[in-house]
Amino acid sequence: MKYPPLTLGWFIYETPIDNLEFIGEDEALNKTITGISVLDNPDGVKWIKKNEIVLTTGYIFYNDFEIQKKIIADLHAIDCTAFCIKVKRFFDRIPDSMIEEAAKYGLALVSVPFYHGYTNIINIINENLIEQKILRQQFILSEAEKFHESFFNREGIMKMLERISNYTNSMTMITTTTDFPIYYRIPPKEYGDFSKIHKLQVQPFNSLPEKTPKELRKRNFYCNDTLLTFHTFLLPDNKHYLCIDITKKEIDTTIMEVLKQIFSVLALELTSMQIQNRAFSQENYYDSFFYMLSDIKNKSIEEIRVICDAYSFPNDLKKVCITLECQSKESKLFRSLYNAVNQGLIHLGHKYFLCHNENRIVIFLLYPKQKPNVEAVSLSNQAALQLSDYLKDYQTFFRLGISRCHTTCTSVAKAYEESLQTLHLQTSDRQTTHIHSYTRQFAFHLLNQLTTYEREKIYEDTVSSLAIYDSENKSELLVTLKAYLENSMNLTETAQKLFIHRNTLTARLSAIKKLLCSDITAIEDIFRLYLGICAWELLKDT
Structure with missing residues (x-):
């Protein structure tokens, strides 16, 4: 159902306001009303908006025909719906x-x-305008919900296109971004001639480039011998267009709002239809969930909740994401690793959500909202270590990334993104460990948000003198400083880490302190130098 706009005819003939007298052409009765203003000052005209009705007692232009003419001309220019003048106050009747x-x-x-x-x-x-807006919004949400139900009930893309076609009473198509039509729906009453043809021949004509603004994205298609104009919408998967025939009439504004709510569902349906020969089955049950993770910016909170509810994902809890990325694409090995992960999580006794996509196994460890973030991250790091030990037979086949702790409904995708960033961060310990934690790489992630220039500046202002000295003298002062800071400035542990004598380490540190003009004891110096070392590692890998 669509909700017709309030009109001047409604105001005059259908409201409790009696004995109104309309003066004008009959077509003016169909003009819409979007608001109401009171005019008690000639300068107040500039605040009136299009399609408002304007109330006045007439005092401001009483016995002044020139002001009357100016106000009428101004209201016409604004395109207000009607000028309502009270009588028996200053005018016995409108002059x-x-x-x-x-x-x-x-x-x-x-x-x-x-x-x-x-x-x-x-x-x-105003009460009627508010009621109309509420009913309109309820209609939009209700219709959008039908598409979500169609998706989860596996009713298919054609059922969705049928609904859209019924809304617009026009032809609806799904095409590729190269204008190749792959699905279409023709309403029988509107396109009786087309529906008799076994196969509709659609040929694009004068397609527009992708950089055309969204509001101008219209394409012409030859359907048999008939040239039709379609409004095209790029779906969130960036692979398909939804095309709606607007040759006879444009899309209703209310229906346009419904469409905006369902673009993601259409893309999800098209993606799920393309799933073939996945690792574990013909269709990967979790594809829709992963599609949400990758397209979270284009989804409303309600859409996220619907998808999370469909997978029984408790999005109201705090979450830490752990992603295992398998180095091998051999399906049997991946299946075996997935089963081992599931058994390991059961053994650990944590509350968790487990899923998989392509060569990744993703775990969300879940915690009550009252659990402090730092404790949740610590427990997750411990769980990752225990899980890694449980999976020791597979350790050469995967790497593991751990996110920070996240709380909000929409942060589920951020947690997943952080676990991937942690996995793919190029640092010196990448080859020496298969477990990577966002919180332990925090300085690197912080630096990655800066420009290359800013990273270079931090490096140049801190440890570049050590790198230059090492290059000229074939020494290892910068590596020594890094090990020294990472081992809490403990001489014995640092020497053991570098496989050098303690006296050699002491000599190197003396040289480092001299080059850096610092005794490396103040917390500010330690932080600054460690940040410089992290910047150096990022720069040398690029």
Whole structure:
């Protein structure tokens, strides 16, 4: 159902405001009302908006025909719906001169009896406008929900296109981004001739480039021998267009709002239809969930909740994401690893959500909202170590990334993104460990948000002198400083880490302190130098 707009005819003939007299052409009765304003000052015209009705007692232009003419001309320019003037106050009736002047512009006038108060008129119009907006929004959400139900009930893309075609009463197509039509729906009443043809021959004509603004994205298609104009919408998968015939009429604004709510569902349906020969089955059950993770910016909170509910994902809990990326694409090995992960999680006793996509196994460890973030991350890091030990037979086949702790409904995708960033961050310990934690790489992730220039500046202002010295003297001062800081400035542990004598380490540190003009004891110096070392590692890998 669509909700017709409030009109001037409705205001005059269907409201409790009685004895209104309409003065104007009949077509003006169909003009919409989007608001109401009171005019008590000639300068107030500039605040009036298109399609509003304007109330006045007439005092501001009483016995001044020039002001009457100017206000009528201004209201016409604004395209207000009607000019309503109270009578039996300053005017016994609307003057003939005003009626003649309004007729020149086609501006509708309404004579309002003096006993109708402004407040009553304004309340009646505003209450109906608010009710209409609420009903319209309920309609949009209700119709969008039907598409979600179609998706989860596996009713298929044709059922969705049928609904859209019924809304617009026009032909609807799904095409590739190269304008190749792959699905279409023709409403029988509107396209009886087309529906008799076994196969519709659609050929694109004068397609527009992708950089064309969205509001101008229209394409012409030859359907048999008939040239039709379609409004095209690029779906979130960036692989398909939804095309709706607008040759006879444009898309209704309410239906346009429904369409905006369902683009992601259409893309999800098209993606799920393309799933073939996945690792574990003909269709990967979790594809829709992963599609949500990759397209979260284009989804409303309601859409996220619907998808999470469909997979029984408790999005109201705190979450830490652990992603295992398998180095081998051999399906049997991946299946075996997945089963081992599931058994390991059961053994650990954590509350979790487990899923998989392509060569990744993704775990969301779940915690109560009252659990502090730092504790949740610590427990997750411990769980990752225990899980890694449980999977020791597979350790050469995967790497593991751990996100920070996240709380909000929409942060499920951020947690997944962080686990991938942690996996793919190029650092010196990449080859020496298969477990990577976002919180332990925090300095690197912080630096990655800066420009290359800023990273270079941090490096140049901190440890570049050590790198230059090492290059010229074939020494290892920068590596030594890094090991020294990472081992909490403990001489014995650092020497063991570098496989050098303690005295050699002491000599190197003396040289480092001299080059850096710092004794490396103040917390500010330690932080600054460690940040410089991290910047150096990022720069040398690029």
